[in-house]
Amino acid sequence: MVYFLSQIFLGFRRSPVFCVLIVIIISMGIAASTSMLVVLRTLHANPLPGISDRLFHLQIEPSVVGRPSTRGKLPDSLTWDDAAALLRATPGKRKASILGAQLTFVPTEGVGHARWVKSTLTQSAFFPMFRAQFADGGAWTAVDDDQASRVVVISDVLSRSLFGSTKTTGRIIRFGDFDFRVVGVLKHWAPKPRFYALSEGAFAPPEDVFMPLSTARDIRAALSVSPDCWGSGFPDLERPAKAPCSWVPFWVELDVAGDAPGYLRFLSGYVKEQQALGRFQRESVVQLHNVMEWIEEKNVVPSAARLQAFIAYGFLFICIGNASGLLFIMFLGRRRELGLRRALGATQRQIFRHLVAETAGIGLMSCAGGIALTIAAMALLRQRPEAHYAAIEFDPAVVCIGVALTLVATAVATCVPAWHVARSHPYRMLNS
């Protein structure tokens, strides 16, 4: 061990400039590739680990009269009628339709100006279904859904900015002409990617207000939805069933992932029934995607991020190539000494081991340098304007991958030249 350490030290002292250069080069390559790995992992992250395979996004081809067939390409969401019917149906543990809206917040004390507040219109099942935790109060009840009660759940951020605390259940907030009672304040809850509202941007900021959809209908809230329409008309909450559009995203939670075929059977029964009633022209295609499948399907990873990862790996490749070149030169410069050792009886294997041991120090320092630079690079990336960079977090698993990558990279950069030099004939080495 002591011999090994002394070899590292000696190797470093023999050509310090070369060693420092190689450490810098490998660290840079590792930092670039590891930080891009962190970004890609964030983009592919599971927003609800543990339950994501039980939550399903629903698609039904709306083959209603007047809509041309789109052959296999399903709209992202359901028609109002289908969503309403499936919400009432028994199968499925929890169900929710989820719409985006802008509510007009009106300050009651008369200070400041009115502003839009990003909100989600849904049913009470949304909160237990997506495992949203409450800092105060709780979700509204199914009765509130039925009666269109004037209640809201607000985010911790809004609660703090309006009232200075998160214990604000029972307080009143004014949206448009109406007063709403706060029934619950969320503990910080912002799944990334925001899988249930990907059309607003997978890494868009979270909403501040949740309101029963029935209540929102009552007050004619201004929707912000991305409808898929086949006739003239745009969805609104005044006559939602009238719009010739698929525009209501629908999620269902099943008891276990294995219940999906059963739920699909129920759906095809529903579709056949609609056909028998004359509403659907043909038997519609239905599709279920669980959370990760849906994220994959909607391709949330921006092409710029994939391009950057590609470049980062090209960069790592060149760094290793150059480090290897420098090591070659470093070893070649010592051919005479190594030839002498060989002539005195050292085997090729011993020379090889000796050279690798000497450069192990370079590998260790590159590990440390690579990790330090990765942390710095991620801090820099978080400053970038693209929304998905704000979500990146330091991830020990990825750093372990980074360390492993460093070791492999250094090993490759060392072994090739060491093997080449160790293999040379001692006579030629001495003669050079």
Place this chain on the structure above:
Amino acid sequence: MHPIIRALARHKLPAMIIVVEVAMACAVVSNTLYLLSTFASRVNLSTGMDGDDVLWLRSSGLPTTGTPTSSDEADAVAVRGAAHVRHVARVSALPLTNTASYRFKVGVDGDDVDIAGTAAGMYLWGKGAVQALGVRLMSGRDFLPEEYVEFSPFSDGPAPASVLITRALAVRLFGSVDAVGRRLRLQLNGQPSATVVGVIDDLLSPSLRHGGDDANQVILPVLRVPGGLLVVRAERSHASQALDAAKRALFGVSHARILTKAELFSQTEHEYFRGDRSMIWTLAMISAFLTLLTAISIVSISNYWLIQRRRSIGIRRALGARRSQIIAHFLAENLVVVASGAALGLAGAVVLNTAMMRWFEVGRMPASWLIWIVLLLLGLGQAAVIMPAWRASRIHPGAIAAGG
């Protein structure tokens, strides 16, 4: 065989290392620099308006009952009266504001627009927009007051009879900038035709996603722009004061509103390209680092090579070779090695470019680009070898005698 080649053949390994390193650098740096240039050309696009003293505001009424919402006319009058404000106009959208844009097709009179039309954006401008935006008239004139009409792309009313078009569209449709007096057919209800009264400098779309068609715009003169925005030209270098004054003026007209946007156009433009600029920065850093890395490698390997050949250089010097000849030898040798590396790298660059075209939205790298990269690498190689070559020329002829 030429002596340089023969010398190289005797020291294959260092030469090969340089060849491989130059090839890798050539393949990757040509692509990163090419990407950088495509992002840079986006950022450097001219919006087509003089955006320095421009600001824009967008206001929405409250959906509450009982509070009267102000009219667009009253808003415009109030802002016109605000401090530091020179021109005010209502428009459907501005370049780079990511606001909703209308797109349709236009064609020369006589064509069926649906089939033979050219894709173009549609801007609706109220009175005074030419001054407020600061667009440059290339030929023709601004709209006359009587040319503004009641029109909306969503209603069936008659379309304006006079339009302004951008230079790019004029060239595309009529083959020249001078399109004043020509007639256009518009893909609106009933395919109405309109006369081009003026040609303006290229104006960009509200969001750039139509490639070469982003500079094709038709401007329609309208009296009212529902759902549009207010664009304000401030007195020179008083834009932020004018912004505050305009906001106060709007709330002075009515408090029952939400100002969904109130910002300087320069900031809008800056933010639009922020992602592109950070990409440029990253690519520049990567390209610079890789170039530097290659230069360092060439210097170290040449140095090593020099030490290896001290004896032979000494012999050449003793046999009468001048210092300049030694330097010339090193430079020529480097040229041969780097050129063969670059030749290998060119193939790699094309392969990499083809792969990126398939996987990402990247264009084909022009051949002229590769020539520049090769010249850059050759120059870099020569610069990197100057120091070692000079040191080699300093080797004393007596070096052989010294045995070193």
